[in-house]
Amino acid sequence: MKEKVMKSASIFSKAIIQPVMFMAVTGIILSVCAILKLDAMPTVGKDIGNFVFGVLSSGMIGQLGVIFCVGIAAALAKPKYKTDAAILGIITYLLFLYANNSWLTLTDRLAVEGEQGLFATGQGIVLGVQVTDMGVFLGIFLGVMVGWLVNKLGNIKLHRYLSPYSGTKSVYIIIVFATILFAIGITYVWPMVNSAVEAVVKTTTTAGSAGFFFYGFLNRMLLPLGLHHFLWMPLFYTPLGGTAEIAGQVYNGAYNIWLAELGNASQITAMHPSIGYLSNFGSISLPIGIAFALWKTSRPENRKKVAAILIPTVTTAFLAGVTEPLEFLFLFLSPVLWLAHSIVYGLSLFLTNLVGINIQFDTGINMIINSFAFPMNLGHQYLIPIMFVVTAVLEYFVFKQLILRLNIPTLGREVMVDSAETDTEVVTSSGNESFDPQVQNIVAGLGGVDNIESMINCYTRLRVDVRDENKVDMELLKDKVKSSGIVDKGKHIQIIIGVGVEEEREKVEAYMEHLKHVQS
Structure with missing residues (x-):
């Protein structure tokens, strides 16, 4: 049973990360556009910024559901079915929209727009169709369903006279009816699910800075299992990370809310609290603290070699937000160090939220670019250098003390031999x-x-x-x-x-x- 659960979790984690990887690129482009849109920028810069921001905001951010559906379906499918799974993914998504809308219309349950549009009605407009508002969850559910059905039934064989309808064509027939039933059923089920989600969000948001500590702590604790995507992805892209109405449009998820605020910086009077999930020194200052501790506690004769290993890992974390090359230097070596790192990681988010830093950064590039996007009184960017030093020193002190007191054999504390002398292929x-x-x-x-x-x-x-x-x-x-x-x-x-x-x-x-x- 455990084997099956771990395999399913691993497969889903691999599938869901594929669409998300493109979001990081989108975020960088939108951050640059937000700076181009500032009042101090020339008119041509504003026009370019508005145009590109509008295209990406509507074409990428606004369509995450269908992107997740197609991406997950294709990623889950076996190699020989991937193309068909992608086609079935988009078909299934469209079938759901029209089936859901038709049933809401038939049962006279289509919500009526108010002064705030469809906000708080439980329904929304997706690809021009008014449907039950499931956000990115819809794409995830449908993508998983398509991927599973294609893998399970893709090799169906029919009589030779019916052979054109075998394989994935038979799967399509099943998907049509399964999607219609799902679209009908969700009109009754999702309002209850939505209420539960709202309750969870309310509990999290009322926890204040402590909620961000537990997010950061669990984020690192789940990393060795490769399951941390299950934590941050819903917070970034679903209502679990918050809901906000910005410029007349509703956005779900911390990252989507941030990007919407970027595009409307001149109209924002207060930053949404969900930005606390995105104000993260985990790949910026903490790696520096860890690296200095590892270097300082290494044998003097090994420090040049240790530095040669550590500098590229810190640079990778700072520029690309990728911390694993550094973290895996001590993860399997000492669970105590990993637990301590997870606690400090959570504390850094706690402290950052406590002092009120409210801009998104998970790399040094983000931090530099996004610092110019909002007025200082909103983002409190002037506190970033202070918190940068505080969190780095905290990580350094914790690691150094633990390594020395517990005599943990971290990098460079043993006699090091050049790999060129011993490495054989x-x-x-x-x-x-x-x-x-x-x-x-x-x-x-x-x-x-x-x-x-x-x-x-x-x-x-x-x-x-x-x-x-x-x-x-x-x-x-x-x-x-x-x-x-x-x-x-x-x-x-x-x-x-x-x-x-x-x-x-x-x-x-x-x-x-x-x-x-x-x-x-």
Whole structure:
């Protein structure tokens, strides 16, 4: 049972991160547009900013439901079904909209717009159709349904006279009726779910700064399992992260609210409290504190080597918001350090919210750009340098004390030997010389090409499902594969590569194709 739950969680986590990865790019572009729209900017800058912001706000942010639906359906589907799953994803989404609207119309339950439009009625306009307002949850539900049905029933065989309707075409027939029933049922069920969500949001928001501490603490504690997406994604993109009406339009989720405020900065008189989830020093000052502690507690003769390892990881965190290469240097080494890091991570969000910093930043680039987007009295950006130092010093002090008092063998505290003197690569069969030894070692460590069932990447991790965990050579993966850590979940292996993980996955896939060709 546990195996099935972990596998399902891993699969869903891999699927849902795919659409989200594009949101980071959207956020950077919208932040630049927000600066171009400032009153002090020339007219041409304002016009460009307004145009691009409007296009992305309506075309990307406003359509997250359908984007999640198609993205999740395609990501969940087996390789041979991915194209059909994407097509069925958009079809299913449209079917739901019109079925839901038709039933609301038939039962005379379409809400009537008031002075604030459809706000607080439980309904909204999606792709021009008035429907039960499920937000991004709709796309998630439908995407999962399509992906599951395609994988489960995609190989249906019919009589040869009916063969044009077999496979995914048969799945489509099932989806039509399943979607209609779902669209009808949700008109009765979702109002109750929505009430429950509102209760959760109210509880969280009334918790004040303490709520942000628990968010930050759990965010890090779930990271080793790769399940932290389940925490921040709903807060960023669904009503669980708050709801706000800005410039006559309703936005759900902390990140969506932030982007809407960016586009209407001149009209904002107070920042929404959900921005506290986005004001995060976790990839900016905390890595610096950790790195200094690791460097300071290392042996003097090792400090140059330690610095050579730490500087790239801190730079990656500051510029790209990717902290795993640094965190996995101590995660598996000391659970105590990881617990302490999770507490400090939560405290940094607590303190940041307590002093009233209200702008979004998860990288140094965000912090610099977004600091100019709002007046100081709204975002309290002038406190950022102070909190930057406070949180970095706090992390440094905690790590240094724990390492020294518990004598934790962190990086550089043991005798270090140059890897060039000891590193040897696994010898592979002839004909593979054109492939990087790193790639060959990954495939060999995972038990060979025939043992690799599926492979995908998120921001930093190569996520692999294997057929037989007994064939996985963990010693080879840990000793010969250059990574920040290996997460072993039996049949689900995660190799923490860093920001170059997508390129690494493509190399591994190319090598696997080469091996299959040789074997055939």
